[in-house]
Amino acid sequence: MSQIRQSIVIYQCQTGKLETTETDCPIPRVLLSAGTQLAADNVRGRIPYCEGAFMPKEPWREPTPAESKLLWTQEAPPPHSGIGIVRLPSDIAALFAASGIASATTPLQVAELKEGEKCRQALDKLIEYFKPFCLSDAPPTISGMGGRQPGLSTATIDNKRGCRNGLHIDNWDGLPLAQKQQATNRICVNLGRESRYFLFVNLTEMDIFEMLECPKSGFYKPWTRQLTNEFMKRYPDYPVVKLRIAPGEAYIAPTENMIHDASTAEMQYLDVKVMMRGYYRIPE
Numbered sequence: 374m375s376q377i378r379q380s381i382v383i384y385q386c387q388t389g390k391l392e393t394t395e396t397d398c399p400i401p402r403v404l405l406s407a408g409t410q411l412a413a414d415n416v417r418g419r420i421p422y423c424e425g426a427f428m429p430k431e432p433w434r435e436p437t438p439a440e441s442k443l444l445w446t447q448e449a450p451p452p453h454s455g456i457g458i459v460r461l462p463s464d465i466a467a468l469f470a471a472s473g474i475a476s477a478t479t480p481l482q483v484a485e486l487k488e489g490e491k492c493r494q495a496l497d498k499l500i501e502y503f504k505p506f507c508l509s510d511a512p513p514t515i516s517g518m519g520g521r522q523p524g525l526s527t528a529t530i531d532n533k534r535g536c537r538n539g540l541h542i543d544n545w546d547g548l549p550l551a552q553k554q555q556a557t558n559r560i561c562v563n564l565g566r567e568s569r570y571f572l573f574v575n576l577t578e579m580d581i582f583e584m585l586e587c588p589k590s591g592f593y594k595p596w597t598r599q600l601t602n603e604f605m606k607r608y609p610d611y612p613v614v615k616l617r618i619a620p621g622e623a624y625i626a627p628t629e630n631m632i633h634d635a636s637t638a639e640m641q642y643l644d645v646k647v648m649m650r651g652y653y654r655i656p657e
């Protein structure tokens with residue numbers, strides 16, 4: 374079994390936490406997979422996996438105390454190597470609740486509801502709320518909002534290829550490895566009625582590059598899907614972290630610098646979320 378290394382860490386931000394607390398949830402905040410494996414899903418009505426895609430390997434287990442110590446931090450981490458969990462302030466959560474978005478049952482309903490007055494007000498407030506944490510001059514913008522069907526081990530669809538990516542690293546910025554510390558990160562808010570799950574490998578691209586013993590010339594080249602998949606082939610028992618994000622919570626994560634995806638496998642209802650890509654610091 375690959376020992377989990379210390380690199381990308383999780384931080385529970387204190388902002389908004391005192392206003393609204395999550396009701397006791399029996400599901401652990403973090404679970405670890407037995408590693409990764411080639412992805413397969415032949416269930417009718419689901420978009421198939423792209424060829425060569427990877428998914429987490431079951432069973433899931435709770436981390437040991439030593440692993441938890443490596444995964445969590447007590448101080449706000451830097452954006453390129455940290456994940457922040459943020460609880461929305463109660464007034465914004467109330468606006469979203471009034472919009473009815475959590476009860477949407479189809480992606481089309483989400484698309485309709487997001488144009489409604491209540492939802493637009495909530496989104497404006499959301500942008501306002503994250504403005505102080507935005508490190509660029511440009512204000513935060515909504516980069517996507519939608520609903521994904523439940524029951525998917527990994528949920529992201531590669532629209533160009535028309536199949537599910539599996540565990541992947543985003544490449545919206547197209548930066549070479551040497552500049553990945555300056556890449557954008559992502560806020561993703563759970564607007565649904567149940568917990569959703571963020572999957573990730575707690576290693577930066579640079580860690581993976583070193584573990585694969587890649588030639589130094591690769592330092593100045595864009596990252597490739599082949600390198601991501603090569604890591605999962607070479608380290609098939611390196612665990613994937615499954616981080617639970619409760620309704621009314623958001624995560625901030627460096628998705629251009631880490632292997633990740635979302636999972637709706639444990640969900641029963643539509644996975645409704647809103648995303649904002651940008652340069653965000655992780656709040657205290």
Ligand SMILES: [Fe+2]
Nearest residue numbers: 529542543628
């Ligand atoms: Fe992604």
